[in-house]
Amino acid sequence: MVLNSNIPDGPIEKKWSEHRFHMKLVNPSNRRKYTVIVVGTGLAGASAAASLGEMGYKVLAFSYHESPRRAHSIAAQGGINAPKNYANDGDSVYRLFYDTLKGGDYRAREANVYRLAEVSGSIIDQCVAQGVPFARDYSGYLDNRSFGGAQVSRTFYARGQTGQQLLLGAYAALSRQIGAKTVQFFDRREMLDLTVVDGQARGIVVRNLRTGAVESYVGDAVVLATGGYANTYYLSTMAKASNATAVWRAYKRGAAFANPCFTQIHPTCIPVGGDYQSKLTLMSESLRNDGRIWVPKKSGDTRSPSQIPEAERDYYLERLYPSFGNLVPRDVASRRAKEMCDKGFGVGPTKMAVYLDFADAIKRNSKAWIEEKYGNLFDMYHEITAEDPYSVPMRIYPAVHYTMGGLWVDYNLMTTIPGLFVVGEANFSDHGANRLGASALMQGLADGYFVLPYTLGNYLASTKFASVTVEHEGFRETRASVQERVDRLMSIKGKKPVSEIHRELGKVMWEYVGMGRTAAGLTKALKLIPEIREQFWKDAKVVGDPDTINNELEKAGRIADFLELGELIARDALHREESCGGHFREEHQTPEGEAKRNDKKFAYVAAWEYTGDARTPKLNKEPLKFEYVKPSERSYK
Amino acid sequence: MKFTLKIWRQKNQNDPGRFVTYEVNNISADASFLEMLDVLNNELVQKGEDPVAFDHDCREGICGSCGMMINGRAHGEGRSMATCDVRMRMYKDGEDLVVEPWRAKPFPVVKDLVVDRRAFDRIMQAGGFISVKTGAAPEANAVPVPKANADEAMDAAACIGCGACVASCPNSSAMLFVAAKVSQFALLPQGQPERRERVERMIEQMDKEGFGACSNNYACEAECPKGISVTHIARLNREFLRAEFTEKA
Numbered sequence: 001m002v003l004n005s006n007i008p009d010g011p012i013e014k015k016w017s018e019h020r021f022h023m024k025l026v027n028p029s030n031r032r033k034y035t036v037i038v039v040g041t042g043l044a045g046a047s048a049a050a051s052l053g054e055m056g057y058k059v060l061a062f063s064y065h066e067s068p069r070r071a072h073s074i075a076a077q078g079g080i081n082a083p084k085n086y087a088n089d090g091d092s093v094y095r096l097f098y099d100t101l102k103g104g105d106y107r108a109r110e111a112n113v114y115r116l117a118e119v120s121g122s123i124i125d126q127c128v129a130q131g132v133p134f135a136r137d138y139s140g141y142l143d144n145r146s147f148g149g150a151q152v153s154r155t156f157y158a159r160g161q162t163g164q165q166l167l168l169g170a171y172a173a174l175s176r177q178i179g180a181k182t183v184q185f186f187d188r189r190e191m192l193d194l195t196v197v198d199g200q201a202r203g204i205v206v207r208n209l210r211t212g213a214v215e216s217y218v219g220d221a222v223v224l225a226t227g228g229y230a231n232t233y234y235l236s237t238m239a240k241a242s243n244a245t246a247v248w249r250a251y252k253r254g255a256a257f258a259n260p261c262f263t264q265i266h267p268t269c270i271p272v273g274g275d276y277q278s279k280l281t282l283m284s285e286s287l288r289n290d291g292r293i294w295v296p297k298k299s300g301d302t303r304s305p306s307q308i309p310e311a312e313r314d315y316y317l318e319r320l321y322p323s324f325g326n327l328v329p330r331d332v333a334s335r336r337a338k339e340m341c342d343k344g345f346g347v348g349p350t351k352m353a354v355y356l357d358f359a360d361a362i363k364r365n366s367k368a369w370i371e372e373k374y375g376n377l378f379d380m381y382h383e384i385t386a387e388d389p390y391s392v393p394m395r396i397y398p399a400v401h402y403t404m405g406g407l408w409v410d411y412n413l414m415t416t417i418p419g420l421f422v423v424g425e426a427n428f429s430d431h432g433a434n435r436l437g438a439s440a441l442m443q444g445l446a447d448g449y450f451v452l453p454y455t456l457g458n459y460l461a462s463t464k465f466a467s468v469t470v471e472h473e474g475f476r477e478t479r480a481s482v483q484e485r486v487d488r489l490m491s492i493k494g495k496k497p498v499s500e501i502h503r504e505l506g507k508v509m510w511e512y513v514g515m516g517r518t519a520a521g522l523t524k525a526l527k528l529i530p531e532i533r534e535q536f537w538k539d540a541k542v543v544g545d546p547d548t549i550n551n552e553l554e555k556a557g558r559i560a561d562f563l564e565l566g567e568l569i570a571r572d573a574l575h576r577e578e579s580c581g582g583h584f585r586e587e588h589q590t591p592e593g594e595a596k597r598n599d600k601k602f603a604y605v606a607a608w609e610y611t612g613d614a615r616t617p618k619l620n621k622e623p624l625k626f627e628y629v630k631p632s633e634r635s636y637k
Numbered sequence: 638m639k640f641t642l643k644i645w646r647q648k649n650q651n652d653p654g655r656f657v658t659y660e661v662n663n664i665s666a667d668a669s670f671l672e673m674l675d676v677l678n679n680e681l682v683q684k685g686e687d688p689v690a691f692d693h694d695c696r697e698g699i700c701g702s703c704g705m706m707i708n709g710r711a712h713g714e715g716r717s718m719a720t721c722d723v724r725m726r727m728y729k730d731g732e733d734l735v736v737e738p739w740r741a742k743p744f745p746v747v748k749d750l751v752v753d754r755r756a757f758d759r760i761m762q763a764g765g766f767i768s769v770k771t772g773a774a775p776e777a778n779a780v781p782v783p784k785a786n787a788d789e790a791m792d793a794a795a796c797i798g799c800g801a802c803v804a805s806c807p808n809s810s811a812m813l814f815v816a817a818k819v820s821q822f823a824l825l826p827q828g829q830p831e832r833r834e835r836v837e838r839m840i841e842q843m844d845k846e847g848f849g850a851c852s853n854n855y856a857c858e859a860e861c862p863k864g865i866s867v868t869h870i871a872r873l874n875r876e877f878l879r880a881e882f883t884e885k886a
């Protein structure tokens with residue numbers, strides 16, 4: 001496998017514009033002749049499909065949801081970054097580039113990150129024009145707030161529902177194209193495999209979730225916008241259906257999987273309550289703007305928070321990181337919370353939580369002020385915990401939230417399979433080892449609106465395509481293998497509900513491949529995961545019929561893939577003998593407990609290549625070069 | 638806690654469907670309504686029976702996937718909540734709970750509690766957008782929007798497209814859903830150029846899908862998980878009249 005990042009030459013500020021200039025273009029009247037398949041219609045997929053449809057390509061869009069508006073992107077709360085510098089606090093494209101690269105602990109490509117920062121301003125323009133009701137101040141101009149890992153105010157938001165509003169904007173743009181018949185939308189279709197013909201990605205095989213029918217679709221290029229794989233951990237902040245099947249199937253067809261162990265644990269989630277629990281709820285990181293995190297100074301303190309006087313509280317982030325305080329990046333905040341709880345300072349019934357306190361902000365401003373900014377988050381917390389966060393501090397604990405890893409793509413967002421492109425959270429590209437808050441929405445929309453429409457056109461214009469139909473041998477083979485897998489799942493007829501097996505996998509992942517990783521723990525995970533997988537194929541119980549809506553069958557297929565991906569995550573984590581961003585190897589830390597990178601040995605992207613079910617995957621390396629920002633110890637002191 | 642559940646079971650669109658009674662025990666008061674159904678489904682799977690199908694995804698009240706009638710109320714007990722927000726502590730221990738899908742002609746049942754809500758998407762395709770080409774937008778701060786308007790547009794934009802308004806309306810009217818979108822765009826300067834066509838096309842599609850007329854019953858507002866106000870329906874009516882008037886003039 002050859003990894004060519006295809007980064008254009010020239011100074012970083014010129015790379016993207018020069019690259020666009022040199023691209024081959026598809027004549028507008030010829031675009032109708034090309035069919036582009038887009039799988040996934042969250043922020044990245046909906047924006048891509050809408051833009052490509054509008055340009056005149058024939059677009060087939062797929063989602064396992066009934067409506068694009070239900071995609072997981074809808075749940076994003078806090079905001080989206082752009083260096084508009086409306087706050088006049090010294091922001092610039094370069095600063096956003098710098099912050100994102102540093103936030104990612106120097107494990108991303110400079111050129112990609114720069115381009116992301118460069119196009120991000122246009123996203124805000126686009127969304128405002130679509131009618132996205134961003135927050136405004138009394139002058140009528142757009143308002144900003146700050147997010148972790150930045151010292152400027154560059155985050156645009158729509159109350160606590162930014163993802164919802166951005167997705168509804170992209171959904172509206174997509175709906176317009178569906179109405180205009182440039183895009184055909186296939187709802188309740190789950191992509192179960194990729195068809196590669198003569199080395200090119202030429203189509204997909206899906207299962208129609210209403211009828212169970214296995215269907216194939218042909219295209220000239222395939223775009224995956226299928227989101228992240230954090231549900232490998234069972235409990236996460238992801239939507240219940242979010243899964244890795246599309247990217248995993250593509251991996252097995254020859255696309256490299258990059259940096260799978262770069263997973264993000266979000267510091268501010270509502271702590272786990274009980275065994276019945278099906279998912280974890282995030283409390284937006286924007287709360288750290290006004291909330292102060294603390295634990296009692298005395299370990300095992302059982303007093304209620306109001307009885308603990310100021311002098312007996314440890315505002316540990318403010319103490320350890322005086323300049324960033326409560327706004328340190330996510331990985332740092334998460335690790336410190338875990339450390340406090342591990343040392344016995346945790347609070348609440350399970351002692352696996354720390355306080356996030358708004359008393360000072362309420363005193364400084366007012367309850368109404370807090371309500372306007374965070375009202376819906378406070379209501380959500382109240383509903384779930386039956387505690388009123390206006391009077392009692394919130395209890396929070398870290399939870400798995402986002403995956404920086406994903407399919408390897410070059411500068412053009414193309415994988416190692418020609419014609420297979422990946423956008424949004426599903427690719428690995430821009431966040432390195434840690435994503436900063438409000439940067440995923442930015443990346444998804446940058447990819448979909450402003451990068452892919454160009455790079456995909458260039459690919460189509462410069463490639464020859466053989467004429468292929470669903471009767472081609474390649475499609476027959478993929479269909480047969482999809483059908484065989486469905487039949488196999490239905491015929492296990494074991495005793496264990498598949499969700500229980502998923503929960504077992506989740507426990508292993510959280511325990512050994514979670515926030516603090518060690519060689520011993522990872523080795524153990526590499527032994528346990530295949531055991532669970534074997535048990536799954538022997539003892540899973542998949543009930544119901546294959547020819548109607550069957551949630552159990554859907555879950556079973558997704559879990560089967562998580563059981564393979566989980567192993568790759570652990571393998572990648574074991575091989576990466578350093579700590580960086582969200583990947584914290586306990587063996588590699590500074591005396592103060594900060595992540596210790598090893599730039600000499602690990603300044604590369606780990607791109608794993610599938611070599612067969614019975615064989616260990618092959619590690620390929622894409623070296624990372626830093627010409628503009630010198631990697632330094634990531635200090636937030 | 639324990640509950641007796643009477644749940645609507647229907648294999649597919651052609652099956653007439655029926656209620657089936659189930660008992661669930663040992664439910665945590667903090668569990669959500671959907672987590673209670675997970676417990677039931679887990680037991681059904683263990684017994685080899687087909688679990689109850691229901692739509693859900695985010696489980697935090699934002700994706701609009703979940704939705705069922707619980708004891709005759711859309712999204713069950715409580716105000717401003719989607720079904721996934723409802724916690725079992727809001728019901729009495731030992732209570733009987735009748736669980737049904739949305740009942741409305743434009744939302745045919747697909748299976749058990751799952752209904753087909755694509756009619757909403759088709760209304761959106763008819764006009765629920767502002768036509769702006771990717772890349773053709775002016776600088777975001779070029780046009781200020783009075784904060785009060787932006788805030789009210791946001792109130793309307795909070796709709797999650799769940800369909801509870803339709804399910805709770807005796808006429809199966811979709812006016813609150815359509816009003817929320819029309820109102821959002823009518824309040825913003827960016828929405829002005831297509832103001833007339835938008836409202837006309839969306840209403841036309843709404844009628845075509847078979848949604849009923851609004852008779853000011855206001856059950857929609859009471860059951861809407863996002864508290865979308867019926868004042869938006871008043872604005873929709875004004876927008877529609879205005880459009881008809883300008884067309885004739």
Ligand SMILES: Cc1cc2nc3c(=O)[nH]c(=O)nc-3n(C[C@H](O)[C@H](O)[C@H](O)COP(=O)(O)OP(=O)(O)OC[C@H]3O[C@@H](n4cnc5c(N)ncnc54)[C@H](O)[C@@H]3O)c2cc1C
Pocket residue numbers: 039040041042043044045062063064065068071072073074075076077078079080162163189190191192225226227228237238239242243245246282401402423424425426437438439440441442444
């Ligand atoms: C609770 C929460 C809050 C967040 N808040 C923020 C925030 O404030 N700011 C920020 O920048 N980021 C935030 N994020 C992260 C951000 O929301 C996501 O990374 C981003 O929305 C992902 O978008 P996407 O388009 O890549 O994927 P998704 O929105 O996950 O969409 C995936 C799409 O793919 C489809 N799909 C998947 N697999 C298949 C298949 N096999 N076949 C067919 N269709 C398939 C799905 O139906 C869906 O349409 C948050 C995330 C969470 C969990």
Ligand code: SF4
Pocket residue numbers: 795796797798799800801802803813814817857860861862863864865
């Ligand atoms: S108006 Fe309210 S009830 Fe109707 S679809 Fe929107 S959120 Fe649901």
Ligand code: FES
Pocket residue numbers: 692693694695696697698699700701702703704719720721722
């Ligand atoms: S599951 Fe998303 S709104 Fe209830």
